[in-house]
Amino acid sequence: MHESDTGLRARLVEVGVELVAREGVQALTLREIARRAGVSHGAPRRYFPTHLELLSAIARRGFADLAERTAQALGDEDPREQVAALARVYLEFALTERGMFELMFRHDLLESGHLGLRDTSLPLFTVLVELVAAVRPDADARAVAGGLWANLHGIAQLWGWGSLRLATGAEDFGPFLKAALDAHLGPAGDR
Known part of the structure; x- marks a missing residue:
């Protein structure tokens, strides 16, 4: 079963929220968020075309x-x-x-x-x-x-x-x- 687009988008944001709380802003790379969310490093770009869009959601x-x-x-x-x-x-x-x-x-x-x-x-x-x-x-x-x-x-x-x-x-x-x-x-x- 595949996670819905909405679910994965929300999970990427949640991982970013947890990451910034634990490690600070400098840890918020697309690659690290994807790794911790358990998806490929390119997956966040399907939901957040730019890094700024993901950071804004966080x-x-x-x-x-x-x-x-x-x-x-x-x-x-x-x-x-x-x-x-x-x-x-x-x-x-x-x-x-x-x-x-x-x-x-x-x-x-x-x-x-x-x-x-x-x-x-x-x-x-x-x-x-x-x-x-x-x-x-x-x-x-x-x-x-x-x-x-x-x-x-x-x-x-x-x-x-x-x-x-x-x-x-x-x-x-x-x-x-x-x-x-x-x-x-x-x-x-x-x-």
Whole structure:
């Protein structure tokens, strides 16, 4: 019995998700994914004509996972608390899913437009913009949300590399998260 096209396509993506989690982005070659899926090295090309298309399908799974984690974290708290919850989930995802995080934000994948990857990534930013607008109705919410996102991404990278720990002696990223929120949203009590 032959595996259906849909089944093999899904298996190739699943193998890629597992591979990036265990070994990082550099391990995501077509040949290695095919080998671990138990198919010929040319088989992935039947379902993903380019390497970027397969990588985009894998990254799409990462965005779906991050969106699910974010949805679970957002409760009925006030908008500022929701921004804090979203930011914490983002940082935790970045630090626990380092390979996937790196893959998800590769410029070449986002620009390529394969499999609607930008359409998968933009809703989370839209949620952030809406929450920022509720907290800072006086500001350009897109610009503030973009600045906060860039700040969070930088915290994730520097914490993951160990640079922030080395420079500050901090035990966790909490103080940097608070500083980023205060810098972009204003101090918690000033509303």
